[in-house]
Amino acid sequence: MTTTGSSMLLSVERLGIRYRIPGGAVTALSDVSLALGRGRTLAVVGESGSGKSTIALAVMGLLGPEADISSGRILFEGTDLLTLDAEARRQLRGARIAIVFQDPFSVLNPSLRIGEQIGEGLVHHNGYTRGAASSRAVELLREVGIAEASAVAAAYPHELSGGMRQRALIAGALATEPDLLILDEPTTALDVTIEAQILDLLEELRARRGLSMLFITHNLGVVRRIADEVAVLYAGEVVESGASAQVFRAPRHPYTKGLLAALPRLEARREPLASIPGRIPDMRSPPAGCRFKPRCPFAEDPCAQPQALAPTEDRLVRCWKTDGLAATQWPKAAEDAPQGRATVAEPAAAPIVAVEHLSKTYTLTRGLAALSFEGWRPVLRPVRVRAVDDVSLTIGRGEVLGLVGESGSGKTTLGRAILRLVDPDAGTLRVGNEDVTRAPQPALSAMRRLAQIVFQNPDSSLNPRKTVAEIIGRPLRRFGIVAPRETSKRVRELLDLVRLPAHYANRYPHQMSGGEKQRVGIARAVATEPRFIVCDEPVSALDVSVQAAIVRLLAELRDRMDVAYLFISHDLAVVAHLADRIAVMYRGRLVEVGAADEVLRPPFHPYTEALLSAVPTIEGPAASRIRLPFEQRRSVADAGCCFAGRCPRRIGEICDREPPPVRRPSATHTIACHHELATLADAPGTVTH
Amino acid sequence: MPAQLKAGLVIVGVIAILGLLAPWIAPHPWDTISIRTRFQPPNATYWFGTDEYGRDVLSRLLMGTRLSLAMGVGATLVSVAIGVPLGLMAGYFRGKVDEILMRAADVLMAIPAIMLGLLVLAVTPPALWKTALAVGFVYIPPIARVTRSVTLGLANEDFVQAARARAESTGYVLFREILPNAWPPLIVEASLRVTYAILLGSALSFLGLGAQPPSSDWGLMIAEARAFVDRAPWIALAPGFAMCLLVIGINLVGDGLRERLDPRLKGRVEKV
Numbered sequence: 001m002t003t004t005g006s007s008m009l010l011s012v013e014r015l016g017i018r019y020r021i022p023g024g025a026v027t028a029l030s031d032v033s034l035a036l037g038r039g040r041t042l043a044v045v046g047e048s049g050s051g052k053s054t055i056a057l058a059v060m061g062l063l064g065p066e067a068d069i070s071s072g073r074i075l076f077e078g079t080d081l082l083t084l085d086a087e088a089r090r091q092l093r094g095a096r097i098a099i100v101f102q103d104p105f106s107v108l109n110p111s112l113r114i115g116e117q118i119g120e121g122l123v124h125h126n127g128y129t130r131g132a133a134s135s136r137a138v139e140l141l142r143e144v145g146i147a148e149a150s151a152v153a154a155a156y157p158h159e160l161s162g163g164m165r166q167r168a169l170i171a172g173a174l175a176t177e178p179d180l181l182i183l184d185e186p187t188t189a190l191d192v193t194i195e196a197q198i199l200d201l202l203e204e205l206r207a208r209r210g211l212s213m214l215f216i217t218h219n220l221g222v223v224r225r226i227a228d229e230v231a232v233l234y235a236g237e238v239v240e241s242g243a244s245a246q247v248f249r250a251p252r253h254p255y256t257k258g259l260l261a262a263l264p265r266l267e268a269r270r271e272p273l274a275s276i277p278g279r280i281p282d283m284r285s286p287p288a289g290c291r292f293k294p295r296c297p298f299a300e301d302p303c304a305q306p307q308a309l310a311p312t313e314d315r316l317v318r319c320w321k322t323d324g325l326a327a328t329q330w331p332k333a334a335e336d337a338p339q340g341r342a343t344v345a346e347p348a349a350a351p352i353v354a355v356e357h358l359s360k361t362y363t364l365t366r367g368l369a370a371l372s373f374e375g376w377r378p379v380l381r382p383v384r385v386r387a388v389d390d391v392s393l394t395i396g397r398g399e400v401l402g403l404v405g406e407s408g409s410g411k412t413t414l415g416r417a418i419l420r421l422v423d424p425d426a427g428t429l430r431v432g433n434e435d436v437t438r439a440p441q442p443a444l445s446a447m448r449r450l451a452q453i454v455f456q457n458p459d460s461s462l463n464p465r466k467t468v469a470e471i472i473g474r475p476l477r478r479f480g481i482v483a484p485r486e487t488s489k490r491v492r493e494l495l496d497l498v499r500l501p502a503h504y505a506n507r508y509p510h511q512m513s514g515g516e517k518q519r520v521g522i523a524r525a526v527a528t529e530p531r532f533i534v535c536d537e538p539v540s541a542l543d544v545s546v547q548a549a550i551v552r553l554l555a556e557l558r559d560r561m562d563v564a565y566l567f568i569s570h571d572l573a574v575v576a577h578l579a580d581r582i583a584v585m586y587r588g589r590l591v592e593v594g595a596a597d598e599v600l601r602p603p604f605h606p607y608t609e610a611l612l613s614a615v616p617t618i619e620g621p622a623a624s625r626i627r628l629p630f631e632q633r634r635s636v637a638d639a640g641c642c643f644a645g646r647c648p649r650r651i652g653e654i655c656d657r658e659p660p661p662v663r664r665p666s667a668t669h670t671i672a673c674h675h676e677l678a679t680l681a682d683a684p685g686t687v688t689h
Numbered sequence: 690m691p692a693q694l695k696a697g698l699v700i701v702g703v704i705a706i707l708g709l710l711a712p713w714i715a716p717h718p719w720d721t722i723s724i725r726t727r728f729q730p731p732n733a734t735y736w737f738g739t740d741e742y743g744r745d746v747l748s749r750l751l752m753g754t755r756l757s758l759a760m761g762v763g764a765t766l767v768s769v770a771i772g773v774p775l776g777l778m779a780g781y782f783r784g785k786v787d788e789i790l791m792r793a794a795d796v797l798m799a800i801p802a803i804m805l806g807l808l809v810l811a812v813t814p815p816a817l818w819k820t821a822l823a824v825g826f827v828y829i830p831p832i833a834r835v836t837r838s839v840t841l842g843l844a845n846e847d848f849v850q851a852a853r854a855r856a857e858s859t860g861y862v863l864f865r866e867i868l869p870n871a872w873p874p875l876i877v878e879a880s881l882r883v884t885y886a887i888l889l890g891s892a893l894s895f896l897g898l899g900a901q902p903p904s905s906d907w908g909l910m911i912a913e914a915r916a917f918v919d920r921a922p923w924i925a926l927a928p929g930f931a932m933c934l935l936v937i938g939i940n941l942v943g944d945g946l947r948e949r950l951d952p953r954l955k956g957r958v959e960k961v
Binding site: 416419421441442444445448449451452453455456457460461462463464465466474475478479521524528 | 846847848850851853854855856857866869870
């Protein structure tokens with residue numbers, strides 16, 4: 001984009017940034033140009049390591065001392081920010097340019113009231129008195145859709161939910177009436193239903209205040225929802241930029257094509273997910289030519305030449321083959337087997353896992369902390385949370401049960417309770433043909449070999465002090481699966497099974513990428529030749545391009561080893577790609593269970609419906625949007641429906657008071673709701689909160 | 690190898706070698722009294738001067754090296770051998786086990802170290818190994834606490850859950866999964882404890898409860914030189930400086946080891 005700074009609010013021109021590290025430098029950005037007009041939203045989208053956060057920090061002037069700006073300019077209203085001194089930049093920061101960070105849990109100071117933190121900028125930049133600032137803070141909180149604004153202003157951060165905190169942060173960023181709002185992954189740490197609300201809010205604010213937004217994210221669905229223009233970043237370079245509607249409709253750069261093909265979509269759950277093989281190049285010495293060449297299926301010799309970001313029709317693309325590839329799709333890998341199977345495993349066979357009326361309650365306050373007073377009489381009243389509340393489910397042999405729910409719904413606790421990593425309070429639990437509900441830990445050896453687990457966070461799930469060979473070899477030795485002499489041979493076979501080269505056996509976890517670590521985690525789980533694996537958000541921490549490959553690997557292992565999964569995820573689209581059946585969990589209870597096709601079409605449980613409507617899609621704005629109130633109404637009795645506090649289709653008192661009846665649209669489908677099935681089958685109009 | 694580790698190893702190594710070879714390289718007998726050569730300041734014959742009995746300070750210093758090193762390392766080994774397993778258990782099991790172990794540690798820490806040492810040594814005739822044992826005992830709580838706090842974090846890591854999901858024994862989880870990751874802070878703590886132990890051992894010797902005259906423990910040397918510090922400061926300065934150098938050396942080794950032991954800081958392999 002050759003626009004000069006004058007007409008644009010922000011324009012980044014040929015920005016190059018490197019980080020100095022011991023023994024060299026890592027290239028974070030090279031030759032990045034972006035332009036953002038007034039009242040527009042520009043999304044910068046890229047995977048981890050693409051350098052997207054560096055852009056945000058550079059514009060804010062918050063780069064650390066190890067960052068080295070090697071070239072380029074950042075023009076804000078025509079002034080080059082990089083030439084300003086520290087004090088001038090500080091004046092701009094917060095006053096004219098504000099930022100909202102990713103994690104609302106760590107950005108707010110836990111020991112200051114929300115109101116004070118929002119008003120701080122006003123006192124600082126606009127000369128407000130403390131009193132005036134705090135009343136303005138209440139107004140701002142109201143503007144971002146918080147009803148009890150004065151109560152929230154007086155609250156401390158820990159008293160608020162994640163969605164509330166993110167609203168408060170946005171209110172704080174808006175306080176000084178900035179012209180430019182930078183949002184660095186503002187919804188990544190939030191649940192989908194909350195994310196949808198925050199995006200609504202941002203759209204509304206932009207329309208009302210004429211804000212310009214620089215939106216940084218890895219989530220393509222979010223980009224489609226909010227951005228006018230999009231710049232796709234790969235390995236520190238913009239590879240494609242243009243109007244977001246056009247880029248999404250017809251991606252031109254191979255990387256963009258791959259990213260879009262790898263995105264799991266509800267509408268296409270039978271179609272295999274594509275993935276992008278390989279990983280980003282070593283940025284200590286980035287390749288001179290096209291940086292995507294090693295991973296690109298269309299690569300040819302001329303790709304070794306440096307590529308320029310060249311205008312093509314309606315956008316800029318950094319690929320010399322653009323025109324020739326215009327109509328070409330990202331290839332589907334030959335090995336692709338369909339991931340969702342048309343037929344559900346026969347329920348007649350004895351299930352591998354049978355759970356009945358399982359409950360687990362956590363006591364949050366113990367001992368003296370639980371002490372309270374009734375008048376003068378001391379009473380112990382511990383705070384308890386029902387993480388899993390009377391859950392019954394079965395998983396057939398070789399079957400994939402998807403478990404969907406938002407954070408705090410108890411899905412992880414349920415998964416771990418089934419493996420007896422958490423001891424349930426009540427109910428029965430059968431794994432294989434064995435009742436393991438009360439068996440002491442040492443007696444669980446047989447079950448432990450039969451049932452394994454794959455974790456969400458590949459950094460935490462592998463012991464950083466052990467090599468891959470030790471990590472995968474340990475279960476082999478522990479259960480005597482192969483003769484000790486054969487261990488290293490079997491480790492190589494397992495590595496091959498998860499598609500890692502044999503020499504990875506000598507690596508430590510920190511020497512691998514996230515996707516590779518996750519493969520090692522999967523190899524460790526299948527080493528015991530289990531019949532059942534709890535996959536606890538196995539792809540949530542991974543980039544989209546890697547996510548698809550892991551989902552495909554899991555599908556392949558299921559077919560080859562006839563292993564059943566409890567596939568836990570907050571992402572319905574991912575679950576839909578793999579699951580035979582889906583269970584939807586809310587506040588410790590299963591609100592809907594059924595075959596995947598049944599759950600994904602009406603009749604819906606109101607919560608399932610809200611989840612489906614909140615899933616961001618790249619097909620454009622959804623026709624009807626259901627938004628949940630972002631907070632639980634108080635005073636909902638335990639006896640009632642667990643979802644009554646947020647339900648957009650709440651009938652009335654009955655929802656709060658009585659447990660919902662279980663309705664059965666079909667033999668395999670259950671919905672727990674007071675509504676009649678006929679009512680649930682009706683697609684309701686837009687429900688607003 | 691980190692530069693700190695190199696420097697530390699050189700310092701500690703040289704001191705240890707000098708200590709080991711002391712009987713052969715000491716220029717004079719370390720315990721022969723000679724009234725005629727009393728209070729000689731450092732000179733060509735007696736490099737570090739002589740003490741109130743005319744004994745060569747350098748020779749005594751060299752002979753005392755073994756005692757001080759044995760004291761520091763021995764006491765630390767005792768506290769690590771007992772404190773680390775206790776800390777692992779407290780951090781892993783939490784609840785009652787943690788409560789009991791940590792309250793016991795609090796009680797132990799509430800009593801000044803020197804008092805505890807005195808308590809142990811006052812009831813039995815003093816001997817160096819007893820001093821080492823007593824000092825080691827005194828330093829169990831800090832080692833246990835550091836171990837516990839590291840364990841608390843590590844016990845929540847998924848690789849520990851993965852080990853439980855393979856029905857690994859508690860011993861395996863504690864010593865094979867958790868402990869290797871707990872070493873870096875423990876090594877720093879332990880190296881710190883070596884120096885504290887040398888100092889506390891010297892203090893006890895100074896009070897007459899550790900090494901006994903005519904032994905040349907550094908603490909005892911300082912204690913004995915105290916009376917003449919105005920007339921002959923070199924008698925106290927020499928062991929003081931020696932102790933200082935050893936303490937610095939050990940701390941450098943500790944810091945360096947922590948860096949060296951972290952696999953994340955080892956050279957990354959080339960990406961394939």
